[in-house]
Amino acid sequence: MRGARARLLVAAALVAAALTSASAQSKTVSEETVHEVAGRLRCVVCQNLSVADSPSEMAGQMRAIIRERLAAGESPDEVQRYFVQRYGEWILLSPPRRGFNLLVWLLPLVFVIAGFAVVAILVRQWTRRRRGVAEPVAVDPAMSERIRREVERGS
Amino acid sequence: MKRLWRWLIPLAALPVLVLLAYGFRMSPRDIPSPLLQKPAPSFGLTTLDGAALALAAHRGKVVVLNFWASWCYPGCYEEAPVLEKNWRAYRERGVIVMGVAIQDKREAVEKFVKDFGLTFPNAQDLTGTVSVDYGVYGVPETFFVDRQGRIRVKHVSAVTDELFRDTVERLLAEPEPR
Numbered sequence: 001m002r003g004a005r006a007r008l009l010v011a012a013a014l015v016a017a018a019l020t021s022a023s024a025q026s027k028t029v030s031e032e033t034v035h036e037v038a039g040r041l042r043c044v045v046c047q048n049l050s051v052a053d054s055p056s057e058m059a060g061q062m063r064a065i066i067r068e069r070l071a072a073g074e075s076p077d078e079v080q081r082y083f084v085q086r087y088g089e090w091i092l093l094s095p096p097r098r099g100f101n102l103l104v105w106l107l108p109l110v111f112v113i114a115g116f117a118v119v120a121i122l123v124r125q126w127t128r129r130r131r132g133v134a135e136p137v138a139v140d141p142a143m144s145e146r147i148r149r150e151v152e153r154g155s
Numbered sequence: 156m157k158r159l160w161r162w163l164i165p166l167a168a169l170p171v172l173v174l175l176a177y178g179f180r181m182s183p184r185d186i187p188s189p190l191l192q193k194p195a196p197s198f199g200l201t202t203l204d205g206a207a208l209a210l211a212a213h214r215g216k217v218v219v220l221n222f223w224a225s226w227c228y229p230g231c232y233e234e235a236p237v238l239e240k241n242w243r244a245y246r247e248r249g250v251i252v253m254g255v256a257i258q259d260k261r262e263a264v265e266k267f268v269k270d271f272g273l274t275f276p277n278a279q280d281l282t283g284t285v286s287v288d289y290g291v292y293g294v295p296e297t298f299f300v301d302r303q304g305r306i307r308v309k310h311v312s313a314v315t316d317e318l319f320r321d322t323v324e325r326l327l328a329e330p331e332p333r
Contacts, residue, residue, distance in 0.1 A: 045292065
């Protein structure tokens with residue numbers, strides 16, 4: 001009886017150990033999430049390539065670090081924050097929309113609006129001028145009669 | 156009205172020109188490190204000789220942490236003799252030089268160390284964790300860590316004799332941590 005209880009205790013301890021190790025085990029990370037985070041970061045040894053797109057060794061190592069951090073339970077934003085802490089905002093492919101950076105987001109919009117405004121003004125000016133040209137010219141009836149006669153005579 | 160228009164377009168272009176002039180005069184290589192004045196990230200690596208290399212073991216010393224690679228020519232080749240010479244000159248004065256080879260092959264790293272006769276500890280950062288922790292984006296890059304363990308200077312490109320001496324002397328002149 002005593003032996004059976006001991007065995008039961010051992011079994012329970014084993015189950016508990018298995019459960020805790022399972023929960024402590026790292027989270028499975030989808031490659032999609034790794035790719036998504038890597039896509040936000042600039043490959044530091046490339047020109048205009050993201051960590052997700054670069055075939056360089058450094059980018060590969062950075063993807064491994066992203067995967068590791070996600071597996072350790074960090075959120076994609078926390079992983080991004082880690083890289084920003086190390087490299088500065090320079091590491092982000094799209095600058096955050098605040099402060100001086102807003103200029104980058106707003107200026108193109110301002111230019112597009114200004115461009116439309118210039119086009120609208122110019123088109124209005126041009127059409128107005130053409131209308132002016134198209135106005136019928138007052139012709140002296142005597143003169144037009146004389147032209148008609150001379151044309152008919154063929155001289 | 157017409158006169159105003161004639162001036163308005165060049166005037167509108169002026170801020171854009173100023174912005175471009177400012178932007179084009181800046182070097183895209185000069186990226187300020189957000190780690191300056193911050194505690195140097197700790198790390199634990201194994202040197203080529205198999206010894207442990209950890210920043211924490213050298214607290215109270217001025218640490219010159221150099222990231223390099225055997226394929227980094229000419230920068231790393233220029234600074235290797237400078238680092239070795241100054242390491243020998245300053246090692247008794249509480250300075251340690253550490254080399255971290257990144258993105259490199261073991262044999263190439265060993266050959267580089269042998270060719271230049273480097274005697275300061277050198278280790279390989281095989282996973283890239285240390286280089287990313289320090290925000291390294293190229294080689295050579297050198298970090299000067301003060302006696303309090305804070306990163307004080309980040310130098311991109313080859314270290315010169317003058318830069319090494321000036322920076323290290325300045326950091327040595329500071330009081331030791333209590």
